[in-house]
Every structure is written in C-alpha cells, then in structure tokens.
Amino acid sequence: MSPSRLDAGEIDWTPAAPAPPVRRRSSERRIGSLEVLAALLVVLVIVRGPLAGLVSGARLQTWTTVFVSVLVQAVPFLVFGVVLSAVIAVFVPRSFWARALPRHPALAVPTAGVAGVVLPGCECGSVPIAGSLIRRGVTPAAALAFLLAAPAINPIVLTATAVAFPGRPEMVVGRGAASLVVAVTLGWLWLRLGKTEWIRLPHRPDLDDESKARAFWSACRHDVLHAGGYLVLGAAAAATINVIVPEAWLQRLAANPWLSVFALAVLAVLLSICSEADAFVAASLSQFSLTSRLVFLVVGPMVDLKLISMQAGVFGRRFMLRFAPATFVVAVLAGTGFGVVLL
Amino acid sequence: MNRLTQAVVLLLFGGAILRASFTDLYLRYVKEGLRPFLIAAGLVLVAAALTTLWYAWRDPDEAHSLPAPGPPDGAENPGDVGHHEHGHHEPRVGWLLILPVLGLLLVAPPALGSYAAGQSGAVEAAPASDSDYPPLPPGDPAPVSLLDYASRAIFDGGKSLTGRELRLTGFLTPARDGSPMLARIVLTCCAADGRPIKVGLTGRAPIEVPADTWVEIVGVYDPKTTKDPVNDVSVAYVEVKSWQEIPQPKQPYA
Numbered sequence: 001m002s003p004s005r006l007d008a009g010e011i012d013w014t015p016a017a018p019a020p021p022v023r024r025r026s027s028e029r030r031i032g033s034l035e036v037l038a039a040l041l042v043v044l045v046i047v048r049g050p051l052a053g054l055v056s057g058a059r060l061q062t063w064t065t066v067f068v069s070v071l072v073q074a075v076p077f078l079v080f081g082v083v084l085s086a087v088i089a090v091f092v093p094r095s096f097w098a099r100a101l102p103r104h105p106a107l108a109v110p111t112a113g114v115a116g117v118v119l120p121g122c123e124c125g126s127v128p129i130a131g132s133l134i135r136r137g138v139t140p141a142a143a144l145a146f147l148l149a150a151p152a153i154n155p156i157v158l159t160a161t162a163v164a165f166p167g168r169p170e171m172v173v174g175r176g177a178a179s180l181v182v183a184v185t186l187g188w189l190w191l192r193l194g195k196t197e198w199i200r201l202p203h204r205p206d207l208d209d210e211s212k213a214r215a216f217w218s219a220c221r222h223d224v225l226h227a228g229g230y231l232v233l234g235a236a237a238a239a240t241i242n243v244i245v246p247e248a249w250l251q252r253l254a255a256n257p258w259l260s261v262f263a264l265a266v267l268a269v270l271l272s273i274c275s276e277a278d279a280f281v282a283a284s285l286s287q288f289s290l291t292s293r294l295v296f297l298v299v300g301p302m303v304d305l306k307l308i309s310m311q312a313g314v315f316g317r318r319f320m321l322r323f324a325p326a327t328f329v330v331a332v333l334a335g336t337g338f339g340v341v342l343l
Numbered sequence: 344m345n346r347l348t349q350a351v352v353l354l355l356f357g358g359a360i361l362r363a364s365f366t367d368l369y370l371r372y373v374k375e376g377l378r379p380f381l382i383a384a385g386l387v388l389v390a391a392a393l394t395t396l397w398y399a400w401r402d403p404d405e406a407h408s409l410p411a412p413g414p415p416d417g418a419e420n421p422g423d424v425g426h427h428e429h430g431h432h433e434p435r436v437g438w439l440l441i442l443p444v445l446g447l448l449l450v451a452p453p454a455l456g457s458y459a460a461g462q463s464g465a466v467e468a469a470p471a472s473d474s475d476y477p478p479l480p481p482g483d484p485a486p487v488s489l490l491d492y493a494s495r496a497i498f499d500g501g502k503s504l505t506g507r508e509l510r511l512t513g514f515l516t517p518a519r520d521g522s523p524m525l526a527r528i529v530l531t532c533c534a535a536d537g538r539p540i541k542v543g544l545t546g547r548a549p550i551e552v553p554a555d556t557w558v559e560i561v562g563v564y565d566p567k568t569t570k571d572p573v574n575d576v577s578v579a580y581v582e583v584k585s586w587q588e589i590p591q592p593k594q595p596y597a
Binding site for chain 1: 344345347348349350351352353356360363369371372373377380381383384385387388390391392394395398435436437438439440441442443445446447449450452453454455456457458459462463464466467469531532533534535536538573574575576
C-alpha cells in the first residue's frame with residue numbers, strides 16, 4: 001500500500017495510521033458474508049407471505065410505496081453519477097483539471113459553480129462526482145461549489161420550474177441566481193474557514209489498478225454500494241416524514257411571513273424531493289408566499305435528508321456536520337434576499 | 344462484505360430494477376418516461392456485478408480477501424450496519440441495498456391511494472393556457488380526466504361541460520365528513536411528490552363502497568364547489584348518474 005501515490009494535496013486519507021495488512025488466516029472456516037447473505041435470502045423467501053401481510057396497514061403501505069419510489073426514481077441518477085465519477089477517477093488525467101480550472105482557487109470556485117449548468121441530473125448523482133473530483137486533485141472548494149450548483153441550476157430543473165410557475169419567469173431567475181450565489185459563497189467560505197482534515201475520503205487502492213477497465217468497474221461497484229446504501233437511509237427518512245407529517249400542520253404556519261419561510265426551508269430538508277420535481281410541489285403549496293416557496297426551491301437541492309446521509313458517507317461525518325448547517329443558513333438567507341428583491 | 348457478496352447484492356438490486364421496469368410494476372412508483380433510464384441503470388448494475396464475479400473467478404485469492412486497509416474485525420458482520428462508520432472499509436452500508444430489493448421483489452407495495460389522498464392537499468387545477476377550452480372529446484359519455492374536469496369546472500364555470508354526459512375514472516376516498524370523493528394521484532416525478540386531485544360527488548354517488556375501490560362514473564356537471572380543508576384549493580363537484588367498479592388501470596396515476 002503506498003499512500004504517496006494517491007495523495008491529492010493534503011486530504012486526510014483514512015485510516016491515518018495504516019495498519020499492517022493483516023492476513024486472514026483461514027477464512028474458509030469462518031462464516032463469511034456470502035453465507036450470511038445466502039441464509040438471509042432463504043429466510044426472506046420462506047417468510048415472504050407473512051412479510052407481505054405485515055405491510056397491510058394504510059400508513060405502513062404508504063411508507064413502503066414512498067420509500068421504494070424514492071429509490072426507483074433515484075437509481076438512474078445515482079448510476080449515472082457513479083459511472084461519470086468512475087470515468088473521472090479512472091480515465092480523466094489529473095492534468096486535465098489543472099488546465100480546465102483557473103489556477104487560483106478563488107477563481108476556480110465560480111468557474112466550477114457555473115460548470116454545474118451542464119450536468120443534467122438530480123442531487124444523488126453529484127455527491128459521488130464531487131468526491132471523485134477532489135480525489136483527482138480539484139481543490140475541494142471548487143468541487144463543493146459544483147456539488148451544490150449542479151442539481152439546482154441545470155437546464156432541466158430550470159425548465160421544470162418555468163413549467164410549474166407559468167407566467168412567473170422571476171421564479172426561474174430567482175432560483176438560478178440564488179442557487180449560484182449560495183454555491184459560490186460556500187466555496188469561498190470553505191477556502192476561508194474550511195479545514196481539509198474534515199474531509200475523509202475513503203482510501204481506494206483499487207483505483208490504481210493496472211487495468212483501467214478493472215479499476216472502472218471496481219469504482220462503479222464500490223460507489224453504488226456505498227452511495228446507494230446511504231441513499232437507502234435517506235429514502236427511509238424521507239418516507240417517514242412524508243407519512244407522519246400531515247400537511248394540515250404546515251398550513252397554519254403559512255400566515256406568518258417569517259415563519260412560513262422557515263417552515264418551507266425545513267420542509268425542503270425533510271421531504272428530500274428530487275430537484276427535478278420540487279418546483280411542482282412548491283407550486284402546489286399555494287397558501288405560502290412566493291418568497292418562502294423560492295427558499296424551498298433553493299434549499300431543497302442543496303440540503304436534504306438523503307443528501308446529508310450521502311455526504312456523511314462520501315466525505316465523512318465531521319465534514320457533513322459543518323457543511324450541511326452552513327449550507328442551510330446561506331441558502332435560506334440567499335433565497336429570502338432574492339425573494340424580497342425579485343418577487 | 345467481500346467481493347462475491349457485493350456482486351450478489353448488486354445483481355439482486357439491478358435484477359429487481361430490471362424486473363420492475365419490464366413488468367408494469369415500475370408504474371406504481373415513477374412516471375412512464377423514466378423506463379429507458381431504469382433499464383439502462385439496471386443493465387449497468389448487472390454488468391458491474393458480472394464483471395466483479397468474472398474478476399473474482401479469474402483471481403480466486405482476491406475474491407474472499409477483504410481489501411486492505413480495512414481492519415478485518417467485524418467487517419463481515421451484517422449486524423454492524425450503520426455503526427462504526429468512521430472506518431471506511433468496503434462499504435458495509437451496502438447491506439441496506441437489500442431493503443429495496445425486498446421492497447421490489449417480495450413486497451411490491453401498491454400505488455398510492457386513499458390514505459395519501461387524505462393527507463395532502465389537492466392539486467390546484469390550472470386554468471387553460473389560452474382563454475378558451477377546446478371542446479370535449481367525442482363520445483357519449485365523453486371521457487374526461489379528473490384534472491381536466493376540475494380545471495373546466497372551476498376556471499370556466501363549466502361552460503364547456505354543460506349538456507354532455509361525462510365519464511370520469513378514479514378511486515374512492517372519503518372527504519372529511521365521510522362523503523365519497525373521486526380522486527387520482529398526480530405524479531410529477533415519483534410517488535414521493537404525488538398529490539391528489541379530488542372531485543366531489545353528488546347525485547347517485549356510490550355509498551358504502553370501501554375507500555380505494557376504483558370506479559368509473561358517468562355523470563353531468565354540477566356547479567357546486569367547496570374548498571379542500573387541507574390547503575384551501577377549490578374542489579369541483581360532479582353529479583353522478585351511474586357508476587361501476589373497475590379494476591385498477593395499468594397507469595394508476597394521472
């Protein structure tokens with residue numbers, strides 16, 4: 001194992017103190033994960049009837065439907081993001097990023113933010129891509145600006161917003177501008193306050209595999225299991241919120257302009273709706289002010305339960321605990337600011 | 344989780360996605376337009392699983408070993424999911440991908456219905472883009488979607504609806520006062536953003552029929568409207584002449 005080959009700058013590759021590779025003595029004697037999986041599957045097939053019967057209450061059934069559908073919806077975007085990040089990690093040479101981005105980090109941040117326009121997708125795909133960019137030597141501040149901007153300001157999302165708010169082009173302008181401002185602000189904040197040791201990217205010796213094809217598939221497999229696992233956690237949380245919070249509670253908050261901004265910002269985090277769909281949900285929250293709905297659209301693609309879960313998995317928990325709240329505050333401020341000026 | 348296990352989990356996950364998109368199962372969760380992307384994603388997942396199996400078969404030593412530098416202890420213990428996330432070994436959190444496989448292959452939950460319709464406020468029917476509504480489609484009774492009906496009834500005062508018998512399809516859901524309403528869930532992207540469109544029933548409305556029963560009603564325009572108690576959106580009404588129970592349509596969402 002040679003960490004020196006992989007080190008991109010001063011990122012903390014875990015584990016810090018490389019343990020001497022312990023040779024497992026006789027793995028054939030122990031029950032391995034494959035046996036556990038086989039046993040689990042057999043048990044599941046046997047108890048299939050009772051299991052399906054268990055999911056019969058209306059509430060639990062709705063939970064399961066929402067959970068499965070969030071995942072099914074996210075899978076194409078996740079796989080797209082994972083494949084693109086594997087391409088970045090394996091096939092795009094390091095020198096490309098040095099040439100593509102301005103040398104000065106403070107200039108690289110807005111460039112990376114605007115580059116988010118070209119990635120049509122929702123937020124589940126951009127987390128592994130940002131991780132991959134950092135691994136390939138892109139300055140973390142620029143990769144984070146890309147992570148925040150890509151799901152919010154791409155053409156598909158802006159078109160969906162225009163369709164959901166017919167006759168109100170200022171919603172589209174406000175959404176694009178506020179999201180870009182938040183992404184660039186956080187990139188610069190990271191340059192000023194961020195500490196690289198907060199980011200703990202998993203150590204990935206497999207990416208240096210001699211065979212590029214092998215490294216590519218290994219990266220895909222790893223990222224799907226990793227980011228996908230955290231996506232499952234996030235989808236479960238979002239489904240729970242979807243089922244247990246009746247909308248009637250929200251409507252009482254709509255009357256107070258400040259409370260309504262805060263309520264929709266929190267709702268955006270909890271519901272974790274795909275950025276391509278959130279405009280339609282915002283449009284249907286018709287009792288809320290346009291400003292509070294703009295905040296909903298700015299916060300949603302940048303901070304939500306499934307993103308928090310995936311960021312903790314890809315970048316480490318210490319990173320997530322600082323980054324997600326900071327993003328939330330900046331996004332609420334920017335959304336409110338643009339809302340007051342434009343709407 | 345060693346590589347073979349990872350390959351099997353990926354194969355199951357990709358297989359479940361493919362199966363759902365080749366049957367009509369996926370229509371319960373997402374829009375029809377996502378299908379090609381689901382198939383592509385499922386194929387990539389299966390390919391990742393197969394290449395892993397292929398490399399493991401060519402290189403049997405590596406297949407069972409845990410890649411360095413993960414501490415070996417407990418790395419193969421499924422009970423540990425979600426704990427000790429500070430050490431990044433091969434992704435233990437990947438065990439959770441069994442849950443969607445379970446959901447798609449064994450449970451296959453039904454499309455959203457009456458419970459979801461009661462929880463969230465109705466979709467606001469949009470006015471027609473140009474001021475005039477096109478005439479109703481031919482046929483007696485004329486087939487009209489719930490969204491179209493609500494839009495014509497609320498924004499056009501029912502002008503384009505009067506004088507025709509109409510056929511509406513949806514499932515039954517009780518209003519606050521227990522009277523039946525005809526509803527359908529409108530999806531934008533997936534069931535997580537599904538919101539109901541509801542139309543109230545007067546006349547010979549089906550009573551004492553359980554919620555979530557799919558029905559086709561034939562009726563005429565009724566000028567009555569109320570407000571949805573959840574979000575104050577106007578709800579249109581239709582006067583029922585006759586109704587019959589139908590099986591759930593292939594595409595349950597509007």
